Amino acid sequence: MKKIRIGLLGLGEIGSGVYSILTQKKDYFAKEIGVDCEFAKIAVRNRSKKRKVQVPSSLITTDSRSVVEDPSVDVVVELIGGTKEAYQLVTQALKSGKHVVTANKALLAEKGDEIFELAARMKKWVFFEASVGGGIPVVKTLREGLVANELTSLFAIINGTSNYILTKMTTEGTDFKDALKKAQEKGYAESDPTLDLNGMDAAHKLAILIRFGFRGKVKLDDIYCEGIQRISSEDIAFANEFGYRIKLLAIAKKTPGGIDARVQPTLLPKDHILANVNGSFNAVLMHGDRVGDILLYGRGAGSYPTASAVVSDIVDIAKRYKRLEEESVITMAASRRRLKIQGISSILARYYLRLHVIDRPGVLAKIFQVLGSHKISVSDCMQQERRNGSAVPLIILTHGVNERAIRKAVNALDRLPVVSGKTQVIRIEENGGE
Amino acid sequence: MKKIRIGLLGLGEIGSGVYSILTQKKDYFAKEIGVDCEFAKIAVRNRSKKRKVQVPSSLITTDSRSVVEDPSVDVVVELIGGTKEAYQLVTQALKSGKHVVTANKALLAEKGDEIFELAARMKKWVFFEASVGGGIPVVKTLREGLVANELTSLFAIINGTSNYILTKMTTEGTDFKDALKKAQEKGYAESDPTLDLNGMDAAHKLAILIRFGFRGKVKLDDIYCEGIQRISSEDIAFANEFGYRIKLLAIAKKTPGGIDARVQPTLLPKDHILANVNGSFNAVLMHGDRVGDILLYGRGAGSYPTASAVVSDIVDIAKRYKRLEEESVITMAASRRRLKIQGISSILARYYLRLHVIDRPGVLAKIFQVLGSHKISVSDCMQQERRNGSAVPLIILTHGVNERAIRKAVNALDRLPVVSGKTQVIRIEENGGE
Numbered sequence: 001m002k003k004i005r006i007g008l009l010g011l012g013e014i015g016s017g018v019y020s021i022l023t024q025k026k027d028y029f030a031k032e033i034g035v036d037c038e039f040a041k042i043a044v045r046n047r048s049k050k051r052k053v054q055v056p057s058s059l060i061t062t063d064s065r066s067v068v069e070d071p072s073v074d075v076v077v078e079l080i081g082g083t084k085e086a087y088q089l090v091t092q093a094l095k096s097g098k099h100v101v102t103a104n105k106a107l108l109a110e111k112g113d114e115i116f117e118l119a120a121r122m123k124k125w126v127f128f129e130a131s132v133g134g135g136i137p138v139v140k141t142l143r144e145g146l147v148a149n150e151l152t153s154l155f156a157i158i159n160g161t162s163n164y165i166l167t168k169m170t171t172e173g174t175d176f177k178d179a180l181k182k183a184q185e186k187g188y189a190e191s192d193p194t195l196d197l198n199g200m201d202a203a204h205k206l207a208i209l210i211r212f213g214f215r216g217k218v219k220l221d222d223i224y225c226e227g228i229q230r231i232s233s234e235d236i237a238f239a240n241e242f243g244y245r246i247k248l249l250a251i252a253k254k255t256p257g258g259i260d261a262r263v264q265p266t267l268l269p270k271d272h273i274l275a276n277v278n279g280s281f282n283a284v285l286m287h288g289d290r291v292g293d294i295l296l297y298g299r300g301a302g303s304y305p306t307a308s309a310v311v312s313d314i315v316d317i318a319k320r321y322k323r324l325e326e327e328s329v330i331t332m333a334a335s336r337r338r339l340k341i342q343g344i345s346s347i348l349a350r351y352y353l354r355l356h357v358i359d360r361p362g363v364l365a366k367i368f369q370v371l372g373s374h375k376i377s378v379s380d381c382m383q384q385e386r387r388n389g390s391a392v393p394l395i396i397l398t399h400g401v402n403e404r405a406i407r408k409a410v411n412a413l414d415r416l417p418v419v420s421g422k423t424q425v426i427r428i429e430e431n432g433g434e
Numbered sequence: 435m436k437k438i439r440i441g442l443l444g445l446g447e448i449g450s451g452v453y454s455i456l457t458q459k460k461d462y463f464a465k466e467i468g469v470d471c472e473f474a475k476i477a478v479r480n481r482s483k484k485r486k487v488q489v490p491s492s493l494i495t496t497d498s499r500s501v502v503e504d505p506s507v508d509v510v511v512e513l514i515g516g517t518k519e520a521y522q523l524v525t526q527a528l529k530s531g532k533h534v535v536t537a538n539k540a541l542l543a544e545k546g547d548e549i550f551e552l553a554a555r556m557k558k559w560v561f562f563e564a565s566v567g568g569g570i571p572v573v574k575t576l577r578e579g580l581v582a583n584e585l586t587s588l589f590a591i592i593n594g595t596s597n598y599i600l601t602k603m604t605t606e607g608t609d610f611k612d613a614l615k616k617a618q619e620k621g622y623a624e625s626d627p628t629l630d631l632n633g634m635d636a637a638h639k640l641a642i643l644i645r646f647g648f649r650g651k652v653k654l655d656d657i658y659c660e661g662i663q664r665i666s667s668e669d670i671a672f673a674n675e676f677g678y679r680i681k682l683l684a685i686a687k688k689t690p691g692g693i694d695a696r697v698q699p700t701l702l703p704k705d706h707i708l709a710n711v712n713g714s715f716n717a718v719l720m721h722g723d724r725v726g727d728i729l730l731y732g733r734g735a736g737s738y739p740t741a742s743a744v745v746s747d748i749v750d751i752a753k754r755y756k757r758l759e760e761e762s763v764i765t766m767a768a769s770r771r772r773l774k775i776q777g778i779s780s781i782l783a784r785y786y787l788r789l790h791v792i793d794r795p796g797v798l799a800k801i802f803q804v805l806g807s808h809k810i811s812v813s814d815c816m817q818q819e820r821r822n823g824s825a826v827p828l829i830i831l832t833h834g835v836n837e838r839a840i841r842k843a844v845n846a847l848d849r850l851p852v853v854s855g856k857t858q859v860i861r862i863e864e865n866g867g868e
């Protein structure tokens with residue numbers, strides 16, 4: 001039986017989950033899976049901190065370097081987060097001949113090129129199922145289950161905090177601030193939720209999905225990123241009237257101009273399968289050239305769901321341990337080809353526009369004149385009941401138009417004296433999934 | 435690079451798909467996956483038959499035995515269907531030291547014990563992703579992605595024909611016969627759809643999911659099986675009034691009395707995620723003790739989706755080829771433990787009852803008396819407007835009650851002179867998924 005020694009970095013939420021699963025289910029893994037895991041060392045920042053799990057103090061160290069360099073360690077499991085120290089430790093682990101399992105999406109999104117190339121040189125594995133979609137086996141599905149396919153598109157709800165907030169705003173009409181407060185009370189949002197709300201967390205995950213789904217290197221900065229902060233309950237209500245829900249989507253589509261890659265609040269038809277993914281759940285909808293649509297849905301965060309993914313990586317390594325050879329290089333390291341990412345300004349989409357207009361005769365004429373002069377044609381339009389002289393919301397849904405044109409038009413609109421405040425702009429996705 | 439020689443049995447819908455993927459994408463598999471597949475021999479029943487793909491006639495043979503015994507063949511891919519000849523060929527292939535990939539659910543459901551034990555003895559792999567859920571990587575997810583979990587329940591829509599028919603009946607009010615005709619025109623139903631409509635096809639797939647999801651042997655006959663033939667558009671309309679959709683579900687739940695395993699038409703709340711899986715799509719909702727709910731959704735049938743799964747199995751074998759050892763025995767062969775399946779008569783459920791009652795004074799009293807005398811309590815009840823003397827439908831939803839009691843009660847009801855025809859009985863599932 002393959003015995004494998006684990007060096008664990010970090011004993012927080014996920015680390016505790018990993019420790020408890022591997023210790024509580026030791027027999028099951030040994031008897032039914034044929035894998036025997038044991039912890040060699042566990043590095044923590046603060047010895048005396050209260051833990052969720054009882055760990056023999058002999059295993060605990062505050063010297064993480066001693067863990068990644070311990071000759072008896074086969075696999076280093078990095079769960080400390082952040083990018084600076086984590087990068088040093090992960091690269092040192094690989095140089096010391098260890099395989100690496102990590103849940104660190106920021107690290108892989110920012111330093112993926114360096115890490116995967118080092119792993120390829122060292123013929124070691126870097127596994128990271130837990131870095132995207134928590135307990136959902138989306139990485140394994142991309143790399144193994146769908147190996148016969150080339151992806152043509154990928155639409156993902158991969159930030160639980162944003163999805164929880166948007167769901168609350170949709171089902172209860174809560175405004176953004178209250179929904180965020182609720183999410184923090186429920187533990188779905190961190191005390192500093194910036195990376196969740198500005199879309200960066202989703203962009204990190206999308207960078208990883210693109211690297212392996214579309215097989216090539218991708219620069220994080222090339223991914224256009226917009227968060228949900230500017231979405232109002234008003235927008236959600238208006239979208240609803242037109243038959244749409246608003247979701248924060250991570251999108252990657254193969255186009256003649258390269259990969260169209262973005263994270264953005266998006267209007268989805270109510271009957272779209274992703275429009276019905278609610279609360280803190282995550283979902284990834286992929287379209288493969290042979291398999292068609294595939295959707296994976298589950299818990300995108302939480303101690304045990306994420307630990308479940310980390311453990312599946314550890315078991316995958318243990319099962320193949322000492323039998324890796326070029327497989328590790330070819331299929332586990334990413335392709336060396338650099339993917340061309342299409343600039344946001346050239347994408348084509350339908351748009352939802354919300355303006356506040358002073359209601360005077362001839363106002364609509366002015367506005368449609370501006371749109372027309374930018375070759376933007378309107379598919380739907382709604383104005384609320386008229387209160388003379390005061391600003392009323394005007395909702396416009398456009399036909400397909402490119403981003404550059406819409407931005408020029410919106411600048412022009414915002415300069416009109418009859419338009420008060422800035423125009424709200426949200427993209428619409430109609431397709432992908434039935 | 436690992437070169438692997440394939441012996442293909444059958445060149446129908448799926449076989450042609452597999453041939454075209456592996457030949458059209460040969461470069462991609464060689465360069466990006468590091469796997470080089472070639473066809474050694476392809477066995478067909480009828481040489482002269484018109485094929486979807488152009489195959490060099492030198493590869494074609496009508497002697498399938500020569501394929502499974504060809505010393506140059508590494509993997510035998512069985513796509514002929516049926517259980518008799520397929521069993522002989524698959525076992526002969528294993529005895530000749532080949533790995534086996536099959537899409538044959540009937541074969542694995544009926545002969546799984548023998549086949550997996552032989553594979554374990556021969557230290558060879560039997561892969562079968564395509565046997566359940568077409569292109570959806572559900573087997574890989576169960577065995578690898580969710581390896582850290584014990585399943586507590588599994589709810590699956592795994593018969594596309596039934597789901598297409600029920601969807602048509604629900605969305606268009608079509609009756610069963612017309613919906614079936616439409617399914618056959620669309621190619622979603624075979625000319626002889628018996629195994630789809632009576633639930634056996636779903637039961638075959640459920641037997642495979644249970645074997646690997648709950649890790650043990652299971653007898654096909656132990657799985658209670660009911661099809662959709664007796665579902666009327668009337669039932670779908672009434673269910674709708676109570677807020678339910680009717681779906682053909684394959685269900686497996688861990689209970690103190692063993693695994694509760696059944697295939698049955700089921701009332702699901704409209705907001706249940708499986709209630710929104712429509713048309714010919716399949717979906718499997720699993721609950722793991724660590725990961726919680728996981729849903730996989732995609733095309734359950736079709737030449738390319740199914741071929742996509744077959745190819746992923748071939749690649750999995752190719753990547754590990756000559757490096758199998760006990761992994762093949764322990765994690766690829768099923769557990770030798772025999773699972774205890776709970777008898778249907780002892781399951782507890784809520785029930786939908788539809789009776790046609792002659793509308794006379796005191797009729798309801800009689801009916802509720804019968805239910806009461808069997809300790810069955812009613813949660814909802816609906817009777818359509820009264821036409822004196824004629825039979826009118828009476829719909830009753832019960833609270834949780836066990837199957838034995840409901841059957842006794844229904845027998846008693848059907849003997850009442852005021853009840854015309856047989857009482858319709860459909861189980862209700864409230865939980866599983868949010």
